[in-house]
Amino acid sequence: MAERQFCTGALKVMRPTVRPDSALPHWTLMNVGGGYVGGDRYAIDLRLGPGSHAVLDGQAATKIFRSEGTHALQRTEIRMGSGSHLVLRPQALIAYRGARYVQETTVTMASDSRLVSREIVTAGWSPDGQHFAFDSVRLRLRANLTSGNPLLIDNLLLEPRMLDPRSPLVLGDHTHLGTLVVISAGRIPQVAAVREICAAASEPDLRFGVGGIAGRTLVVRCLGNSTQSVERGLHAVESFCHSAD
Template sequence: MDKYDGYTELSFIPKNGRTLVDTLKYHGQSRVSARMQLNNEDTLCYFLIAMGGGLTEGEDYYTKISLAEDTRAIISTQAPTYIFKCDNHEITHQINEISVKKDAILEYLPDSLIPYRNARYRQDSEINVEKGGTLIYTDGLTSGWSPDGTEFSYEDIQLKTQIIYDGNLMYADNVILEPNVFKMQDLGFFDNYKNYDSLVVVNEKIDDAFVKELQDKFKQQDKVRVGISKLEGPGFVMRILGDNINFNRKVLMDCVDDIRGKLFGSPKLDLRKDPRFVY
């Protein structure tokens, strides 16, 4: 743990038909909340917390999450992850290592990244899901923040994600954003929008018909642009572009709620966050 500026480790095991925490560790600038008592369900839920409100240049963070067979957990963040300015051009790193065993369900739903002016950030996520396991995974990025209101003023961002299902690579995504090199609002990047979000869901019940139903339900949106694609395996990815982080989040969580209802008969997810931000 000492080699990282922030380290988090969470593992879950089954006992008598319930999910229990087996490991809960944190170190340095990282913290884990007490269990969050949800209004609508009894699923274990924890928030990841960055001390100081965000990540500072040159820091290295490591998050490890593992679910044993027949467990279920919801992991989110207390607030958006702010990437503070990197005046010395040093890169901030975040590594995520996630494991989901057979018949386990992980809902990993962090809030968006908000990079400050001149921020440099690398995120590397490797997720292993055993056959029969379920993953609901979100990611997002805003146009950033600067004192003068200039958009896309960060230096460079890389979000690399690999999902391996049943031993095979199902999903590989490598988002590289360099506003000093490319015009971020051009076609092929943010396409004249300001905020980007994605949702990846892996579950054996997801087939072509399942994805087609989602496409029909979510393709027509007034304030955001949505695309949904089937993966090479039992899963799909949703991409969202919009001008407001809350509009994006609303569509994202509507889809999460729809999936939770279809797959598990679960209620609408209420993470008890400030509705002025989330929606």
């Protein structure tokens, strides 16, 4: 149950629902403006009380339109109380030609709380069908304990003019990048077990990378050529992590 909810500007939160495939209440974030443009500033403040559980997802793809001047910015602050469980599951990010976007997410967690975060970045959109025509996309996730001790810093930066995302050092011959982060106290599957799940869920165009700190954090990268295939790959890993909880 939400104790307090407040929205202003283009971001709105729809009433929570409980879906047949999940016992967690789903809150859906909606951008009634249709997308982000240069100079936009969005702030999300989310606080989970002790023992609370929630899924925050998106109604539609996150669209970043052309930026004539400065970048668009979304800053999210999350505080998680003892025993809380949060799943962040936004729709795929689509950056249009000339778009500049920065997303900063800071999570402060109790030692026994649990965070699952999923992001998918696409090759974007341009009138001529060119891939990676945007100027820059930066996604930064920082998670700390309430004591101040750091748990994870994940920083993704795509700047096609500086380094072609199709380079073997970045995405290679793939157009989509998915990231799944799981942070929990002693309830993280072993990396070797997750790699087996990735191998079982793999499709011809998917490539996985798995890493983390035993018993505390897990990071999975997934490269693919469609939003749907990357979603399927990450969903298989996420489902396995939930079943191992």
